[in-house]
Amino acid sequence: MQFGSSYGDVLRSTIGGVPGVTNSTRLGNPALRPELQKEFEVGADLGFFDQKVDLSVVGYNKKSSDVILPITVNAAATGFLSAFQNTAALSNKGIEVSFNARPYTSQNLAWEFGVQFGRNRGKVTDLGGAEIFDLLEGFGANEAEGADVIGYAPGVIIGTGFVHCGSGTQVAVPGMGAAAQDIDALCSATPGGYKRNALFLGPNGLPVADPAIRVIGDPHPKYTMSYTSSLKILNKVTLSGLLDVKKGGTQYNGTRGALYVFGTHKDTDARGGTGQYGVSWDTKEYPDVAGPGTGVVGLNTPRDWENWLSIVGTGGGFTGPGEQFMEDAGWVKLRELSLSFNVDRPFLKNLTGFSSADIRISGRNLKTWTQYRGLDPEVNNAGAEYLTQGLDWFANPQSRSFVLSFSLNR
Amino acid sequence: MIKLRYLALVAVGLTATSCKGDYLTGGDLSNDPNRPQVATANQLFAGAEGAIWALLGSDPARVTGMWARQFAGGQNQYQSIYNYLYDEGIQSGFNIGLYASGGLVDIVRAQNLAKEANNFAMLGILQVQEGLTMGTGADLFGDIVYSHALTNEANPPLDDQLAVYDSVQKVLSAAIVNMASTAATNTPPAASDLVYGGDTGAWTALAHTLKARFYMHTAEVRGQAAYAAALAEAQQGISSDAGNYFGAFTSNTNETNFYYQFQLTIGRGGYLIPDPQFVSLLSTRSDPRRQDYFNGAATNLSGTRLAPNYPQTFVSYDENTLIWAEAAYRTGDQVTALAKLNEERDNHGLAPEAVAGQALLNEILTEKYIADFQLGHEAWNDYKRTCTPNFAPTQAGQKMPGRMYYDPNERFTNTNIPPAGQGFNGSRNPNDPANTVSDGTGQACLAG
Numbered sequence: 001m002q003f004g005s006s007y008g009d010v011l012r013s014t015i016g017g018v019p020g021v022t023n024s025t026r027l028g029n030p031a032l033r034p035e036l037q038k039e040f041e042v043g044a045d046l047g048f049f050d051q052k053v054d055l056s057v058v059g060y061n062k063k064s065s066d067v068i069l070p071i072t073v074n075a076a077a078t079g080f081l082s083a084f085q086n087t088a089a090l091s092n093k094g095i096e097v098s099f100n101a102r103p104y105t106s107q108n109l110a111w112e113f114g115v116q117f118g119r120n121r122g123k124v125t126d127l128g129g130a131e132i133f134d135l136l137e138g139f140g141a142n143e144a145e146g147a148d149v150i151g152y153a154p155g156v157i158i159g160t161g162f163v164h165c166g167s168g169t170q171v172a173v174p175g176m177g178a179a180a181q182d183i184d185a186l187c188s189a190t191p192g193g194y195k196r197n198a199l200f201l202g203p204n205g206l207p208v209a210d211p212a213i214r215v216i217g218d219p220h221p222k223y224t225m226s227y228t229s230s231l232k233i234l235n236k237v238t239l240s241g242l243l244d245v246k247k248g249g250t251q252y253n254g255t256r257g258a259l260y261v262f263g264t265h266k267d268t269d270a271r272g273g274t275g276q277y278g279v280s281w282d283t284k285e286y287p288d289v290a291g292p293g294t295g296v297v298g299l300n301t302p303r304d305w306e307n308w309l310s311i312v313g314t315g316g317g318f319t320g321p322g323e324q325f326m327e328d329a330g331w332v333k334l335r336e337l338s339l340s341f342n343v344d345r346p347f348l349k350n351l352t353g354f355s356s357a358d359i360r361i362s363g364r365n366l367k368t369w370t371q372y373r374g375l376d377p378e379v380n381n382a383g384a385e386y387l388t389q390g391l392d393w394f395a396n397p398q399s400r401s402f403v404l405s406f407s408l409n410r
Numbered sequence: 411m412i413k414l415r416y417l418a419l420v421a422v423g424l425t426a427t428s429c430k431g432d433y434l435t436g437g438d439l440s441n442d443p444n445r446p447q448v449a450t451a452n453q454l455f456a457g458a459e460g461a462i463w464a465l466l467g468s469d470p471a472r473v474t475g476m477w478a479r480q481f482a483g484g485q486n487q488y489q490s491i492y493n494y495l496y497d498e499g500i501q502s503g504f505n506i507g508l509y510a511s512g513g514l515v516d517i518v519r520a521q522n523l524a525k526e527a528n529n530f531a532m533l534g535i536l537q538v539q540e541g542l543t544m545g546t547g548a549d550l551f552g553d554i555v556y557s558h559a560l561t562n563e564a565n566p567p568l569d570d571q572l573a574v575y576d577s578v579q580k581v582l583s584a585a586i587v588n589m590a591s592t593a594a595t596n597t598p599p600a601a602s603d604l605v606y607g608g609d610t611g612a613w614t615a616l617a618h619t620l621k622a623r624f625y626m627h628t629a630e631v632r633g634q635a636a637y638a639a640a641l642a643e644a645q646q647g648i649s650s651d652a653g654n655y656f657g658a659f660t661s662n663t664n665e666t667n668f669y670y671q672f673q674l675t676i677g678r679g680g681y682l683i684p685d686p687q688f689v690s691l692l693s694t695r696s697d698p699r700r701q702d703y704f705n706g707a708a709t710n711l712s713g714t715r716l717a718p719n720y721p722q723t724f725v726s727y728d729e730n731t732l733i734w735a736e737a738a739y740r741t742g743d744q745v746t747a748l749a750k751l752n753e754e755r756d757n758h759g760l761a762p763e764a765v766a767g768q769a770l771l772n773e774i775l776t777e778k779y780i781a782d783f784q785l786g787h788e789a790w791n792d793y794k795r796t797c798t799p800n801f802a803p804t805q806a807g808q809k810m811p812g813r814m815y816y817d818p819n820e821r822f823t824n825t826n827i828p829p830a831g832q833g834f835n836g837s838r839n840p841n842d843p844a845n846t847v848s849d850g851t852g853q854a855c856l857a858g
Contacts, residue, residue, distance in 0.1 A: 079515025
């Protein structure tokens with residue numbers, strides 16, 4: 001066992017050759033049982049109009065219980081940090097729909113298209129008495145980190161945020177003395193009241209960090225869809241396309257947070273002018289503001305900007321709350337477009353000895369429509385082995401590619 | 411034929427085992443063969459020593475040292491913390507460290523072993539460890555789980571900070587009684603004790619100084635009674651530098667002094683720098699400790715204090731002497747107060763002073779602020795109580811943080827703990843009121 005801090009300084013328990021022994025941090029459990037999974041699934045495969053149209057629908061409700069996890073336990077009560085238990089439970093409900101149609105098929109023209117739709121709702125219902133199980137995937141619980149949280153889908157993002165109106169928070173506010181302030185009362189005192197979940201602004205016009213770690217984002221989409229279509233003309237020319245849609249889900253744009261600190265993000269060009277929350281700064285994440293700082297321009301001079309966005313401030317990454325860099329990461333992507341020709345004229349055979357040739361030109365990831373302000377909403381810092389999605393930290397975007405291919409058939 | 415018979419026996423043995431139907435439990439299948447199943451009281455004592463040195467020498471000490479403005483935050487996270495910008499991560503694992511691995515769970519286990527063996531000397535020493543751990547926990551976090559600790563209760567209630575200090579006094583009193591035992595079964599830790607070599611006399615003096623320390627921490631609320639109690643304990647406390655309690659760090663990997671690691675080996679150089687206001691205080695007073703504490707340019711600790719095996723003091727003769735001086739002053743005995751102040755000054759080659767009245771108190775408290783450097787969290791604890799010397803907060807209009815937030819994992823598993831920033835999980839414990847005036851100068855208190 002070693003003692004030390006999260007900065008990496010350690011002292012082992014055996015010092016100067018004197019053997020020191022300590023309790024294990026994780027409690028074992030000789031009574032573990034197998035995990036249980038119950039799934040109810042209903043589906044239908046339907047064909048209409050002489051199989052010109054087919055529809056497939058699947059609905060499922062999967063409940064996992066007795067899930068084995070090293071559950072976080074209360075150290076004061078137990079002397080341990082975690083314990084293997086059969087107590088976690090979660091559910092997954094969803095629907096998957098697939099629709100394909102071939103509305104026109106003839107010798108000279110064939111058109112078909114398809115739509116796929118999927119939605120899943122996951123929910124953690126029990127963590128053995130704990131409220132949060134930190135997956136320890138991410139950038140530390142002060143910025144953004146993956147966790148299982150009661151009432152949310154597995155793998156949401158926890159971190160710190162700013163103080164919001166209507167949250168019942170009581171914290172000290174810069175410029176209002178050292179005592180904790182009733183935030184909701186201050187919000188209510190704003191002329192015109194406040195909108196639900198409005199961002200609280202202190203007298204200096206700037207938001208206040210809430211020290212408590214909580215759920216700041218859910219990377220899971222509301223639904224995903226894809227559209228395919230293909231058109232074949234004269235049995236020679238084929239035009240096909242694929243459009244992918246992901247609706248909803250938030251992503252931590254840690255890249256933006258870090259670049260704010262370094263002063264190299266495009267947004268930081270604003271340092272030449274002024275910045276006001278709710279009006280001209282961070283309006284996308286925080287459209288509504290309230291509190292004594294309503295109408296106050298918080299950022300006036302380049303020094304203000306530096307103090308706010310750099311490492312000593314709260315408006316940038318590293319030390320600022322992760323919540324402000326959670327962005328809507330829904331997207332629509334033109335995933336693929338391709339055009340191919342088939343040539344099987346006799347002259348080809350006479351000239352080359354090949355019976356036919358295919359020429360195909362295609363492009364992938366041609367266009368993305370998104371609100372996300374990073375390079376690509378479809379990245380994830382963590383690999384596939386991580387449960388947590390929705391963390392972007394200088395991750396490479398998906399590549400766009402163009403392919404031109406010839407194939408000769410003998 | 412012989413071989414066959416053995417084979418038959420093996421076969422019978424296999425059948426017998428499989429008949430029980432639980433060949434997945436028992437032996438090395440249930441118990442990790444790579445970990446010991448039992449530990450001796452000596453081994454647990456040694457483990458707990460490491461945990462205590464980390465609690466008093468690692469991140470919490472650096473953070474409270476910055477809040478007490480002896481250190482400054484030079485860059486990155488430390489720059490934020492120095493400017494009172496921090497979240498629930500501030501405790502860096504040391505809240506759960508009070509209880510888990512090397513904390514209360516091991517100390518109590520070792521105490522039970524010592525009781526079974528009628529080893530009262532060992533039991534007493536382990537009780538001193540318990541008092542130091544939990545008392546420091548109350549210093550850092552205010553209200554903590556103590557009377558309901560290790561009960562396996564769901565949502566254990568927290569004890570009021572003052573109640574924790576009272577329990578700490580009780581366990582330290584019990585320690586002193588146990589260490590005075592002359593039973594033949596007494597075997598103090600000896601070679602396992604890298605600080606005192608199992609000398610129960612030295613541990614007893616430490617227990618008295620700790621009692622004095624923790625009485626002082628209650629004095630802001632309890633006044634005269636606490637000062638009188640602290641005075642009585644300081645009179646029996648550590649009486650020379652040889653009795654100091656320290657961290658016996660070595661030059662071996664992962665056994666070195668935390669400041670050496672932080673500044674030199676784990677790439678955090680520049681995070682923690684001397685606070686200019688503290689350096690200037692030392693220089694103005696021509697205090698020889700200026701050279702002992704910091705390097706010539708005042709950009710880092712001195713070479714001595716950055717040695718890997720620097721035996722960093724956590725409870726000292728100087729602290730005891732100055733508690734004695736302050737407690738004497740507060741209970742109306744200025745003669746003893748001055749004598750004790752000068753005894754401490756003499757210990758550092760400083761000329762005696764001849765001051766009286768509030769100037770004397772100011773001198774005692776300022777001297778203690780200087781002497782408490784790197785002494786666990788004492789400079790910060792004293793400032794919370796006395797606001798002396800009356801330094802300014804690093805953020806105008808704000809107050810120095812008076813406690814750390816609880817570990818979020820403790821909060822998520824205990825409904826009695828409010829979210830950070832609310833109720834007793836705020837920046838100051840309700841039992842520890844903020845100061846309006848500085849005790850030393852009578853002027854308005856700036857940071858506490």
